[in-house]
Amino acid sequence: MKNSANTIKKFWRWIIGYEDTLIETICEAFTIITVINSYMMISGLDKPKIGRFTYIHLLIRLTIISTVCVIWDYEDAFQSIKKYITKMKNIKGIAKINIKKIYKNVLENKYNSICVIYTFIIVSICLVMALGPYVPKGGVKLYFNLILLFAFISITILFLYILEKIKTLFHKNPRL
DSSP: OHHHHHHHHHHHHHHHOTTOOHHHHHHHHHHHHHHHHHHHHHHTSSOOOBTHHHHHHHHHHHHHHHHHHHHHTHHHHHHHHHHHHHHHHHOOSSOOOOHHHHHHHHHHSHHHHHHHHHHHHHHHHHHHHHHSSSOOOBHHHHHHHHHHHHHHHHHHHHHHHHHHHHHHHHHHOTTO
């Protein structure tokens, strides 16, 4: 039984990629499920949520996905937490944000970056809407906008990647 569980975990790690951190794995799963579920809401396969519950539902989804990922791959989860704590202990003073390094990382890891940015934006929106003083509508428009947000982030990162490739091409061959 234990060998089959290890085989399944190895297959799982192969699918998501060995380099993916726990956060990236959670964001990938959340993005895939949210985009598919949004399509289902728009097409009528599922009943769209309305009001404040819409945003709470998205946060609950993220919590469930996070819990499943941690339980499923707890060894990697603990290693990721240990690496993060060690990294934070080694930082002296306030960490400097290196925009060029972040930009390069986004272009190198396009899919992971899309998922992390998408998840971060949705969680931010959900927290504001769930805790805000006004009652949000939710409904089909929200789910349509979630798909548009995913498309916008994907196209933006693809556009930046193409611009970087063109810049590299002209830099390597100035006669073009």
